[in-house]
Amino acid sequence: MTIIFTTESGADIPRELAEKHTIRIVPMHVIMDGTDYLDGFLPVEQIYDHYKRTKKIPSTTSTNANEYTDFFTEIRREFPDSTIVHIGYTSRASSSFQNAVIAAEEFEDIHLIDALNVSGGLAVVVLYAARLLENDPAISLQDLIAQIEAAVPKxxxxxxxxxxxxxxxxxxxxxxxxxxxxxxxxxxxxxxxxxxxxxxxxxxxxxxxxxxxxxxxxxxxxxxxxxxxxxxxxxxxxxxxxxxxxxxxxxxxxxxxxxxxxxxxxxxxxxxxxxxxxxxxx
The missing domain is CATH 3.30.1180.10 (Hypothetical Protein Tm841; Chain: A;domain 3)
Incomplete structure (x- = not known):
């Protein structure tokens, strides 16, 4: 069984760490000057320059359900027999996690964990999960999920x-x-x-x-x-x-x-x- 961890770009996990631990990241959105940018593909300098010019900051939006469907579908193409464990951006500050829940209804073997955290606090949980699996590749899915969920409030x-x-x-x-x-x-x-x-x-x-x-x-x-x-x-x-x-x-x-x-x-x-x-x- 191949286990793939997924999360949003709002976890701020550096690309090299995501690649090292085979973590798949779905982008959230930044809306600036009427244009929708994917987080991770918009240089932060442009946001600061935009504020200097306009005294306005961009708005941010969650990953939508259709994007999650495409995201999970692509992972299954790459890893046909995989189990996906999605560790998501807090549901109490974004609709992103709920959108993942909606998309996951179309698939089997997708498990969703609300990390109740953002940025580095979310990254801590995702990277902890990746190390758990790497340190014990034979760990059962049930035990793995239980240990991840136990780490969320910590x-x-x-x-x-x-x-x-x-x-x-x-x-x-x-x-x-x-x-x-x-x-x-x-x-x-x-x-x-x-x-x-x-x-x-x-x-x-x-x-x-x-x-x-x-x-x-x-x-x-x-x-x-x-x-x-x-x-x-x-x-x-x-x-x-x-x-x-x-x-x-x-x-x-x-x-x-x-x-x-x-x-x-x-x-x-x-x-x-x-x-x-x-x-x-x-």
Whole structure:
């Protein structure tokens, strides 16, 4: 039996990791200037340039049911006897997972898991699933799915947008909150609470200070497995911040860390210079 893992582009899994673990990724959408772009095929720089010109951010949309049907059909052509395990973008922030459910009704041997997470938090679950199978190729499908589902509530994502401008343009903060936040250099912490994106805390200061404070708070809040940790960023995050974060990770005993650049969908919401952390609790 061949097991193929699938997910959406909103997981931000780098292409090389997807290829290494035979993970198939279906694109979500970015709508800009009336044109529908597939996430993963739109350079993030174009989004930022668009905002500079128009002071508007693109809209993002889910993968639709017809696209999932085509996606699953193509996988079955390539792997006729495969079992597909789809680990999806949180159903509480997008209709993408529900569209996958609709499409899967036309197929046999497709199993769907709502990761209740996005970006690196989703990537953590998908990559964990891939390693489970690689470490134990004889694992039963039932045990594999049970272990993946058990990992879902243990995936922890904390994310700080790089720009209040993007949050205001997208209608996610009021003008009053934007003005006070900009004056005081306040940055909201975004986390997944029951699968929903929530602002849970506010930090004050420049991103170099805030990112370091976030990392220390993250390690205090969660008992993260030291084997593997992922750092997320959008284009524009300073290299000096990355170096300092790597130092803190090493000081705290993390064996393997990976930097993941957000794609167009997540960058549209996070703005330039955003930073996040994703890991799996023990």
């Amino acid at each position: 995936s922890r994502l904390s994310f700080i947008p790089g720009s209040l401008d993007f949050l205001r343009a997208g209608g996610r903060v009021s003008n009053a909150a934007y003005i006070s936040g900009s004056l005081l250099k306040i940055k909201p912490l975004i986390e997944l609470v029951d699968g929903r994106l929530m602002s849970t805390k506010k930090y004050r200061g420049n991103m170099d200070r805030v990112s370091e404070k976030l990392f220390h708070d993250y390690l205090k809040a969660y008992d993260i497995n030291r084997e593997r940790l992922y750092f997320l960023y959008t284009l524009g995050l300073e290299d000096g911040i990355k170096r300092r974060i790597d130092e803190i990770a090493k000081e705290n005993g993390f064996e393997h860390t990976e930097w993941i650049e957000a794609g167009a969908v997540i960058s549209t919401h996070g703005g330039p210079g955003a930073f996040g952390i994703a890991g799996l609790e023990n």
